[in-house]
Amino acid sequence: MRRSMLFVSAQRPALLKDAYVYKPDSLLLDLEDAVAENQKDAARFSLYHALKTVDYRGVERVVRINGLDTPHWKEDIRVAVAGGADAVRISKCEKADDVRTVVRHIEQAEEEFGAEREQTLVMAALESPLGILNAYEICTACPERMIGVAIAGGDFRKSMQTRYYPGGLEMLGGRSNMLLAARAAGVQCFDTVFTNLDDMEGFRAEVEQNKQMGFDGKSLISPRQIAVVHEVFAPTQKEILEAEKIVRAWRENSALGIGVFTVDGKMIDIAFIPGAERVIMMAKASGLYRGDL
Amino acid sequence: MRLIQTALAGTLESSDAQVMVENAGTGIELSIESDVINQYGRQIRETVLETLARLGVENARVRVIDKGALDCTLRARVECAVFRACRIEKDFPWGGVIR
Amino acid sequence: MKNAVNREIPDELLQNGRKPFMGSGYYEGTEYRKDAPSVRVREKSFETKLLPSIREAVQKCGVKDGMTVSFHHHFREGDYIINMVMKEIVALGIRDITIAASSVGAAHDPVAEYIEQGIVTGLQTSGIRGRIGEAVSHGKLKTPAVLRSHGGRVRAVERGEVHIDVAFIGAPTSDCYGNARGVGGKSDCGVLSYAMVDAKYADKVVVITDTLVDFPNFPPSIQAVDVDWVVVVDAIGDPKKIATKAARMSQDPRDLMMAEYCARVMAATPYFRDGFSFQTGVGGASLAANRFLESMLVEKNYKIKWIIGGITKPAVDLLNKGLVEMIVDAQDFDVDSVQSIRDNPRHYEISVSQYASPGNKGAFVNKLDFVILAALDVDPDFNVHGITGSDGVLRGAPGGHPDASAGAKCTIIVTPLVRGRMATICEHVVTVTTPGECVDVVVTDYGIAVNPKRQDLLASLREAGLPLKTIEELKDEAYHIAGVPDDLEFHERVVAIMEARDGTILDVVRQIKPMKL
Numbered sequence: 001m002r003r004s005m006l007f008v009s010a011q012r013p014a015l016l017k018d019a020y021v022y023k024p025d026s027l028l029l030d031l032e033d034a035v036a037e038n039q040k041d042a043a044r045f046s047l048y049h050a051l052k053t054v055d056y057r058g059v060e061r062v063v064r065i066n067g068l069d070t071p072h073w074k075e076d077i078r079v080a081v082a083g084g085a086d087a088v089r090i091s092k093c094e095k096a097d098d099v100r101t102v103v104r105h106i107e108q109a110e111e112e113f114g115a116e117r118e119q120t121l122v123m124a125a126l127e128s129p130l131g132i133l134n135a136y137e138i139c140t141a142c143p144e145r146m147i148g149v150a151i152a153g154g155d156f157r158k159s160m161q162t163r164y165y166p167g168g169l170e171m172l173g174g175r176s177n178m179l180l181a182a183r184a185a186g187v188q189c190f191d192t193v194f195t196n197l198d199d200m201e202g203f204r205a206e207v208e209q210n211k212q213m214g215f216d217g218k219s220l221i222s223p224r225q226i227a228v229v230h231e232v233f234a235p236t237q238k239e240i241l242e243a244e245k246i247v248r249a250w251r252e253n254s255a256l257g258i259g260v261f262t263v264d265g266k267m268i269d270i271a272f273i274p275g276a277e278r279v280i281m282m283a284k285a286s287g288l289y290r291g292d293l
Numbered sequence: 294m295r296l297i298q299t300a301l302a303g304t305l306e307s308s309d310a311q312v313m314v315e316n317a318g319t320g321i322e323l324s325i326e327s328d329v330i331n332q333y334g335r336q337i338r339e340t341v342l343e344t345l346a347r348l349g350v351e352n353a354r355v356r357v358i359d360k361g362a363l364d365c366t367l368r369a370r371v372e373c374a375v376f377r378a379c380r381i382e383k384d385f386p387w388g389g390v391i392r
Numbered sequence: 393m394k395n396a397v398n399r400e401i402p403d404e405l406l407q408n409g410r411k412p413f414m415g416s417g418y419y420e421g422t423e424y425r426k427d428a429p430s431v432r433v434r435e436k437s438f439e440t441k442l443l444p445s446i447r448e449a450v451q452k453c454g455v456k457d458g459m460t461v462s463f464h465h466h467f468r469e470g471d472y473i474i475n476m477v478m479k480e481i482v483a484l485g486i487r488d489i490t491i492a493a494s495s496v497g498a499a500h501d502p503v504a505e506y507i508e509q510g511i512v513t514g515l516q517t518s519g520i521r522g523r524i525g526e527a528v529s530h531g532k533l534k535t536p537a538v539l540r541s542h543g544g545r546v547r548a549v550e551r552g553e554v555h556i557d558v559a560f561i562g563a564p565t566s567d568c569y570g571n572a573r574g575v576g577g578k579s580d581c582g583v584l585s586y587a588m589v590d591a592k593y594a595d596k597v598v599v600i601t602d603t604l605v606d607f608p609n610f611p612p613s614i615q616a617v618d619v620d621w622v623v624v625v626d627a628i629g630d631p632k633k634i635a636t637k638a639a640r641m642s643q644d645p646r647d648l649m650m651a652e653y654c655a656r657v658m659a660a661t662p663y664f665r666d667g668f669s670f671q672t673g674v675g676g677a678s679l680a681a682n683r684f685l686e687s688m689l690v691e692k693n694y695k696i697k698w699i700i701g702g703i704t705k706p707a708v709d710l711l712n713k714g715l716v717e718m719i720v721d722a723q724d725f726d727v728d729s730v731q732s733i734r735d736n737p738r739h740y741e742i743s744v745s746q747y748a749s750p751g752n753k754g755a756f757v758n759k760l761d762f763v764i765l766a767a768l769d770v771d772p773d774f775n776v777h778g779i780t781g782s783d784g785v786l787r788g789a790p791g792g793h794p795d796a797s798a799g800a801k802c803t804i805i806v807t808p809l810v811r812g813r814m815a816t817i818c819e820h821v822v823t824v825t826t827p828g829e830c831v832d833v834v835v836t837d838y839g840i841a842v843n844p845k846r847q848d849l850l851a852s853l854r855e856a857g858l859p860l861k862t863i864e865e866l867k868d869e870a871y872h873i874a875g876v877p878d879d880l881e882f883h884e885r886v887v888a889i890m891e892a893r894d895g896t897i898l899d900v901v902r903q904i905k906p907m908k909l
Contacts (some may be wrong), residue, residue, distance in 0.1 A: 018810075021837045041373055045302075046365075053365035113388055125364070176323065224648060244397075331784060334878075
């Protein structure tokens with residue numbers, strides 16, 4: 001479950017040391033845009049020790065590495081793997097080969113540092129029209145490591161010769177295409193950051209739209225945004241009750257060898273189960289379900 | 294490790310530390326400024342000296358301006374300053390002397 | 393001997409009936425006769441009270457060696473009064489002076505000089521910062537400073553434990569007869585609550601103003617019947633530092649998270665009902681709690697009956713939105729609160745005796761439902777410390793903290809678990825300023841601890857699904873993150889006595905040893 005993925009600069013100890021207190025699902029420990037060009041080395045040292053020392057209490061640690069067009073990304077991968085990061089996020093990913101290149105270096109690093117093979121997952125940020133058009137190939141480039149794809153709105157809007165508009169019509173094509181690719185490939189799909197911290201209403205509207213479109217979650221720039229995402233993504237009481245009934249009925253019926261049955265007059269089969277189980281998981285994460293499922 | 298140039302790492306933000314290392318004389322000459330020197334000065338000194346020893350730095354003048362950094366931050370800043378002073382820019386020994 | 397908060401109090405301090413702290417409410421129901429001032433009668437109406445200079449006032453009041461002079465701190469770091477008066481006292485060659493102030497700070501750095509010269513030999517205050525704190529901590533003051541809560545200071549005056557020879561009261565406006573007000577003038581501070589008690593109990597009272605207004609200046613905070621002399625000066629303070637611009641609501645995510653916890657703690661208790669009473673400190677998280685509270689009030693259709701204490705913009709906002717019925721005000725911190733007491737008829741000035749004294753027939757704090765306050769550190773017995781910096785130097789204020797904590801039904805302390813590198817939940821606090829028995833809940837960014845004596849609150853908070861920890865767990869967590877701190881090193885010599893609000897000795901502050909690495 002990755003509803004909230006919070007960016008934290010690897011160069012800022014004040015955030016790096018305990019950003020888990022805000023309970024995001026994932027932390028995006030950033031070596032890229034949040035770190036000045038002449039501080040890339042310093043950020044890696046901080047990142048390494050944070051990964052090695054800090055107990056992030058189950059919060060996933062994803063390292064955002066610098067783009068493949070920079071001199072930094074190879075060292076970024078080495079430190080991420082050496083530190084034991086859960087995943088690497090590839091910036092400005094445009095084609096499946098980018099994923100393969102990164103994975104190859106991850107494999108090397110896993111060998112160099114004696115890490116478990118396939119311990120380090122990957123995700124890709126799509127920041128250009130080309131990246132969006134290649135989304136399906138990117139999503140399927142490395143099935144054993146691929147978490148999913150995230151759209152990066154800043155660069156994408158620029159290359160589309162537009163800017164942020166409330167309502168997000170300018171992002172509709174990018175978002176929709178990426179969602180289709182991700183769902184077709186069976187990986188997760190994340191929306192871009194919302195940068196105006198003073199516009200919490202605009203932020204909430206965007207998160208609601210994300211949920212409606214079927215995103216798994218969203219990249220965030222401030223801990224203040226986490227609660228809104230969790231609130232919006234939380235299932236309603238009605239959804240939880242319904243999901244609980246479905247899961248219970250499924251368990252009882254499948255034990256008796258029955259595959260199709262009804263719950264409150266609605267016909268239910270195995271196709272309903274993953275959705276119902278996801279609702280229960282979300283409800284637990286939001287503190288809304290304390291039952292025994 | 295032999296220091297080639299004077300180098301600085303870290304900032305003066307809260308929870309950070311700024312570390313300056315320069316090649317000098319014999320032995321380690323360490324000065325520490327910290328708001329929490331009464332309670333944590335001893336531990337700051339130990340962490341800095343231990344990190345320098347691990348890196349094999351034997352001769353250096355080291356100045357630490359601490360703003361409440363945790364040990365992991367102090368280590369990162371000392372290491373970064375030393376590697377900068379040695380002009381090493383890639384293939385860092387993660388998990389080796391950096392640990 | 394060890395007192396009720398397990399602090400070692402030197403026997404030589406426990407003389408002449410002085411007791412170690414015995415637990416809150418030790419003097420409940422006891423009786424005493426209040427102290428009274430001497431009065432120089434003015435029967436003839438034509439004599440003027442106006443004097444041309446502070447020096448003349450010092451002389452007319454007969455200030456001499458060994459006397460106690462008092463001041464208030466409504467002008468905060470913008471105060472000019474203490475320095476102006478002390479300069480004249482020193483110039484007249486008077487020595488062995490005790491300053492009894494409601495608080496002293498960096499604005500009064502010149503006084504540190506007089507302490508070092510042995511001219512000021514005693515200090516009684518509810519707050520101590522700047523160079524005075526350093527001088528006292530380094531053992532420069534001849535007698536131990538006495539630190540009291542705001543209510544405790546008033547109680548000591550009411551009982552005559554502190555007898556003020558001359559009170560010098562800076563006032564934003566006064567008439568020629570000494571009717572003085574906190575509102576109006578060039579240096580508007582809103583209220584004169586701290587000074588009200590000094591005016592009633594000091595033998596001589598001098599009002600110092602920079603804005604003389606027509607007689608009668610009504611309704612007065614300080615009444616002419618209590619005032620001997622009036623001096624007009626060019627400026628009593630720096631208006632910018634007296635009523636500061638309202639602090640922007642903290643946007644720090646950590647503050648906001650803790651503030652939300654505070655509001656949720658309140659909402660989970662049985663005291664959260666229509667018409668409750670409320671006080672907050674002025675820390676970032678304490679103030680931000682008002683914001684979360686607001687939406688909860690609206691949702692439940694509740695109103696707060698009264699807000700008390702040092703007042704800031706968030707309280708004024710609640711008043712203006714009709715979410716609180718009245719503000720009872722003992723100090724104003726920003727231009728918004730000053731403006732509110734001037735303009736809003738539901739915003740009332742009270743004396744600090746009314747606010748917090750444990751020596752009268754019942755103060756406002758006794759009727760408080762909730763108070764949210766900050767702390768420097770808290771120990772596993774919930775004892776709170778708020779007076780010395782991490783280097784052991786006096787740099788803080790018990791202020792109204794011990795009073796509100798003792799009175800409120802639910803006292804919430806809010807502090808990040810680690811500040812800089814300092815573990816705020818720790819094995820030993822430097823100095824106990826508020827006894828743990830008065831503290832009910834500690835809110836941190838790492839979880840919420842409930843005082844085990846409040847099993848009722850523990851159950852309510854658990855029911856509400858709040859992230860509960862024991863105080864020991866929080867302490868271990870803090871040490872795990874920051875490392876176990878070394879103990880500060882002190883000399884034997886006691887440089888300050890921290891009185892409990894009832895006058896017993898809660899703790900002592902010793903002279904620090906300079907740190908050598």
